[in-house]
Amino acid sequence: MTSSIAPREARIRRALDHLRNQTTDDYGSIGSFEATDFTDPGIAARERDLVFGRVPSIVAHTSELPEPQDFLTLRMPRNQIIVVRQKDGGVKAFVNLCRHRGALLEEREKGRCRLFSCGYHRWSYDTDGSLRTVTRGSTFGEIDRADHGLVELPTQERHGFIWLVDDADADIDVADWLGPDMDGVLAQYGLADLVAFQAEGFEEPVNWKIMQDAFLDGYHIQYAHPNTAAKHVHTNVQAFEDFGRHCRFIAPRKTIDRWIDEDPGDRSLAKDVIETHFLMPNSTLLRQPDHFQLLTFRPHPKDPGRSRMEMRLIVPKVEDSGMDEESWSRLWAKNWKILLAVLHQEDFPLLRGSQSGMESASAGPMLLGRNEIANHVFHRELRRLTQETP
Ligand code: FES
Ligand SMILES: [Fe+2]
Known part of the structure; x- marks a missing residue:
C-alpha cells in the first residue's frame, strides 16, 4: 500500500498503524536520571559553557528584524545580547555592554535605531558595532576607537531563523550543526517566507530541561490536557526519526x-x-497543517531553577494567506490565545511543581520510559555535549 506514496505519507501511515495497534515507536530501553540534573549549579555551569557557549541555537525569526537598524535584546545564558539588522541586510550580534565602564547599552526589548547610545556617559556605537562617539574626548584622553567597538558574537541566518553561539570566540556553522538530514528538512519548509505573528517570552521558576522535556512529550497529553490538547491530538502515538543529533516525530x-x-x-x-x-x-x-510554532528554552545565567521559554507563532503572510488582514489577525490571535491558556493554566503549574519536587533532598532516581523517545534523544545529546572534555 505504501510503496508508491511520498515518504512523509508513508510515515503518517506508520503513525496510523501505531494508532490502530495501540503501539508507538520507542527508544528500545528505559533510562534513569537524577533530580540534581535540574538543581546542581555545576551541571548548570557546564550547560552554559559547553552547550550554549559552543553550539548554535535559535534566538528569533527573520521577520522580527525586517528592516536595517531593527534590533532586539535578549539574555543568553552567558551574555547579554543585542541582535541588529545591518544596512546590507545581514544580521550581527553584540554583547549588550558599553565598552567604557560596562553599562547595559540598550535597555529596550526591541526597536529601531540609528545608533546605540549609552545612558551613562553617552558614548555611542553604530549598528555595525563600531564606536562612533566618545563624549568630552579632549578630556577623556586618546584611545584608538577601532579597538573599543562592541564585542561581536557569532550569528547566522538560516531557514528563516537567526541563530547564535553564546561565546565571542566561537565559530558558527548552522548547516553543519543541523547535519544534512535536518538541514534538508528545514529547507523544504520555506520558513523564511513566513512571518512571526507573535513572539513572547515567559520567565518561569523551572529548570530549562524540565521545560524542554515537557514540549517533547507526547505521553502526558491526555492526562495533563484532557479538555484542551487531548481533544485534538492522540496521546503516546509517534512515528519517529532519530537523526543522531536532532529528531522529529509525527x-x-x-x-x-x-x-x-x-x-x-x-x-x-x-x-x-x-x-x-x-x-x-x-x-x-511544531509543524501544524497550516502553520508552525517554535518553542525555545534557555537557562537562567545563574540559577539552575529558572529559565525563559519563548513561543513564536509562525504563519503565512497576510498577502499569501488568501485572507483579508482582519480575518488573518483574528484567526491567529485566537490561536495564540488558546496556546497561552494551555501554557499558563496547564503546563506551567505542573512544571513549577516538578521543579520544587526535584529540589527535594531525598528525591531518588527517576525514569524515562521507552515511549518517551524524543526525551531520550535530548538527554543523550546533552550528555554528549556536557561530558566531552573541553
Ligand atoms: S559606561 Fe557607557 S558611556 Fe560610560
Ligand atoms: Fe503539555
Missing part, C-alpha cells in the same frame, strides 16, 4: 480517526497530523 490528530477502520488509500493525510522537530539543544518546532 503524532496523529483526532481527525485521522475515520481512517482507523477504513483504508485511506493514497490520499494525503497531511492535515491529520502534527509533526514535532527537536532541534538540539533547546528548540521544539
